Amino acid sequence: xxxxxxxxxxxxxxxxxxxxxxxxxxxxxxxxxxxxxxxxxxxxxxxxxxxxxxxxxxxxxxxxxxxxxxxxxxxxxxxxxxxxxxxxxxxxxxxxxxxxxxxxxxxxxxxxxxxxxxxxxxxxxxxxxxxxxxxxxxxxxxxxxxxxxxxxxxxxxxxxxxxxxxxxxxxxxxxxxxxxxxxxxxxxxxxxxxxxxxxxxxxxxxxxxxxxxxxxxxxxxxxxxxxxxxxxxxxxxxxxxxxxxxxxxxxxxxxxxxxxxxxxxxxxxxxxxxxxxxxxxxxxxxxxxxxxxxxxxxxxxxxxxxxxxxxxxxxxxxxxxxxxxxxxxxxxxxxxxxxxxxxxxxxxxxxxx
Amino acid sequence: xxxxxxxxxxxxxxxxxxxxxxxxxxxxxxxxxxxxxxxxxxxxxxxxxxxxxxxxxxxxxxxxxxxxxxxxxxxxxxxxxxxxxxxxxxxxxxxxxxxxxxxxxxxxxxxxxxxxxxxxxxxxxxxxxxxxxxxxxxxxxxxxxxxxxxxxxxxxxxxxxxxxxxxxxxxxxxxxxxxxxxxxxxxxxxxxxxxxxxxxxxxxxxxxxxxxxxxxxxxxxxxxxxxxxxxxxxxxxxxxxxxxxxxxxxxxxxxxxxxxxxxxxxxxxxxxxxxxxxxxxxxxxxxxxxxxxxxxxxxxxxxxxxxxxxxxxxxxxxxxxxxxxxxxxxxxxxxxxxxxxxxxxxxxxxxxx
Numbered sequence: 001x002x003x004x005x006x007x008x009x010x011x012x013x014x015x016x017x018x019x020x021x022x023x024x025x026x027x028x029x030x031x032x033x034x035x036x037x038x039x040x041x042x043x044x045x046x047x048x049x050x051x052x053x054x055x056x057x058x059x060x061x062x063x064x065x066x067x068x069x070x071x072x073x074x075x076x077x078x079x080x081x082x083x084x085x086x087x088x089x090x091x092x093x094x095x096x097x098x099x100x101x102x103x104x105x106x107x108x109x110x111x112x113x114x115x116x117x118x119x120x121x122x123x124x125x126x127x128x129x130x131x132x133x134x135x136x137x138x139x140x141x142x143x144x145x146x147x148x149x150x151x152x153x154x155x156x157x158x159x160x161x162x163x164x165x166x167x168x169x170x171x172x173x174x175x176x177x178x179x180x181x182x183x184x185x186x187x188x189x190x191x192x193x194x195x196x197x198x199x200x201x202x203x204x205x206x207x208x209x210x211x212x213x214x215x216x217x218x219x220x221x222x223x224x225x226x227x228x229x230x231x232x233x234x235x236x237x238x239x240x241x242x243x244x245x246x247x248x249x250x251x252x253x254x255x256x257x258x259x260x261x262x263x264x265x266x267x268x269x270x271x272x273x274x275x276x277x278x279x280x281x282x283x284x285x286x287x288x289x290x291x292x293x294x295x296x297x298x299x300x301x302x303x304x305x306x307x308x309x310x311x312x313x314x315x316x317x318x319x320x321x322x323x324x325x326x327x328x329x330x331x332x333x334x335x336x337x338x339x340x341x342x343x344x345x346x347x348x349x350x351x352x353x
Numbered sequence: 354x355x356x357x358x359x360x361x362x363x364x365x366x367x368x369x370x371x372x373x374x375x376x377x378x379x380x381x382x383x384x385x386x387x388x389x390x391x392x393x394x395x396x397x398x399x400x401x402x403x404x405x406x407x408x409x410x411x412x413x414x415x416x417x418x419x420x421x422x423x424x425x426x427x428x429x430x431x432x433x434x435x436x437x438x439x440x441x442x443x444x445x446x447x448x449x450x451x452x453x454x455x456x457x458x459x460x461x462x463x464x465x466x467x468x469x470x471x472x473x474x475x476x477x478x479x480x481x482x483x484x485x486x487x488x489x490x491x492x493x494x495x496x497x498x499x500x501x502x503x504x505x506x507x508x509x510x511x512x513x514x515x516x517x518x519x520x521x522x523x524x525x526x527x528x529x530x531x532x533x534x535x536x537x538x539x540x541x542x543x544x545x546x547x548x549x550x551x552x553x554x555x556x557x558x559x560x561x562x563x564x565x566x567x568x569x570x571x572x573x574x575x576x577x578x579x580x581x582x583x584x585x586x587x588x589x590x591x592x593x594x595x596x597x598x599x600x601x602x603x604x605x606x607x608x609x610x611x612x613x614x615x616x617x618x619x620x621x622x623x624x625x626x627x628x629x630x631x632x633x634x635x636x637x638x639x640x641x642x643x644x645x646x647x648x649x650x651x652x653x654x655x656x657x658x659x660x661x662x663x664x665x666x667x668x669x670x671x672x673x674x675x676x677x678x679x680x681x682x683x684x685x686x687x688x689x690x691x692x693x694x695x696x697x698x699x700x701x702x703x704x705x706x
Binding site (some may be wrong): 056057058060061109110113116117135136137139140141142143144146147148150151153154155158161162165166168169172173175176177179180 | 409410411413414462463466469470488489490492493494495496497499500501503504506507508511514515518519521522525526528529530532533
């Protein structure tokens, strides 16, 4: 299985229509065309709110924080938050801008600390923050982003701050859990889902549950929004694992095989491990367990993933989570924004970057 | 100048009377004896509140966070907060326990990340967290402590959360500023004070300003409390710089000469640099600038500090800041707790650990 390359685009700043063309089925784009200008404005407002709070009196800290926050990225969380807010009847998304900026800062802070921990050299097509600014500044800039995020969150009632805080605690736990399972394929699916629920899904769930609460939606709708976010997050992460082996590194903005190198037992690795027989299974396990892998090892790992037929099965699992996300939206009014949310769930499981 | 060794005590868990015997003049202890039981209880309650929030579903994260928080330490901030609260008329300090726990967690989080950045092997007489749990877990455990701190802070009105957030931003900035001036004695006093105001004083000021606000004190009293905290923090840090050269490493729980090794231009270094003439000044600057210093280099640096007569001058500056802190308390009612606060300021400038 190969994932076709995305149309030419800069991995840095991505206009929303490029994002939507990747995360939303193309045949659906024209119907969504009228929503785009509003969401583009929402996204610009959220970006502005985020950058407003980055100013430190020491310019190099501002520079580092701004560098981390201006790498573009897919901005899935803020788009989802604005779209859900509108799907629940909001005509003005300003009440969620600070919160969306906060979640984006938290996400960015964890990426920065992940890059420190993983010794990542590249992120979104540019040198990672530790690479560009050095390890000490990367650690404190991550802390700084957390702090500014919590200041933004403090504009909201305690229940929202706590959703935010618990999502952060989950993120941190996910990182620790992931760390504990490196280079070990016997950890199994339960461990895998525990990691990605915390590392990826919890923050999307918290962001969307918070939007529903801020909009005054009933608790059942708050829970449905959170469940949608959780399932979409899982679909997104499973797709991410697949792209790490089969994506286009130019489009992704980072080299392939990061999970093999770091020894992360993703669903791709687990499906392969379980799908192979005796000798090849042992070979896969041995190569996967190597702390330092040569290029030939990485290519052999990929060949074994192919041989196990894992990519198709993993892609199907991602789609199942997307469908589960969509089912969580059944109680929402049938607006174009709900359709957009549904398409974004499908897009999370189908995207190429 | 040598600092006499403290009475035998474990550097880990320190009973409050040992703390007070170090931070408070001994001749004054008997007068304060009646306050101790109450403050001991306050401190135990604050400790309990702090440990209550450390539980993660992944036990190793709880272990790391608990390890970082149970190293004892002087607990200057929580004692100051409880004492100020009582000095302002509170008979029950429960309203500030969560906040005191939050500030203690923030302080601990920054120590953990400092130890990562500085490659510190020891902290308070035990292996540092990165040494004991590894670098990745130390980074995420620091993040986790920040997150739990903000969850605790979210029990308070936004103005308090913002005091807390701004103090964190200052802390981070202080770390970055310090990083920018390493191995450079020409940065001067202005840089030094900018660093320690942010790294040490801002959080004490925010903690005490917050206590006054929570107790409903007028803004002038809130400002006075913050000013007291700031001056005490500066006195404390200047004394810390001196103890790094002249303290007892067994009592401090870490090796001496950390600032020389890390190239921090503290007031001890600056006073020496300015107090020496031509050749010896050049020698001091050259040795200070070495990225890797041998034991002989460190002893020669100390000999030059002696030769410049710096210790006495630095000790005097710390005492001046303590006096300034005491003057900030002039508007407070003359209770035994105010006397305790005054003595703690003096103690910050005189302590031996």
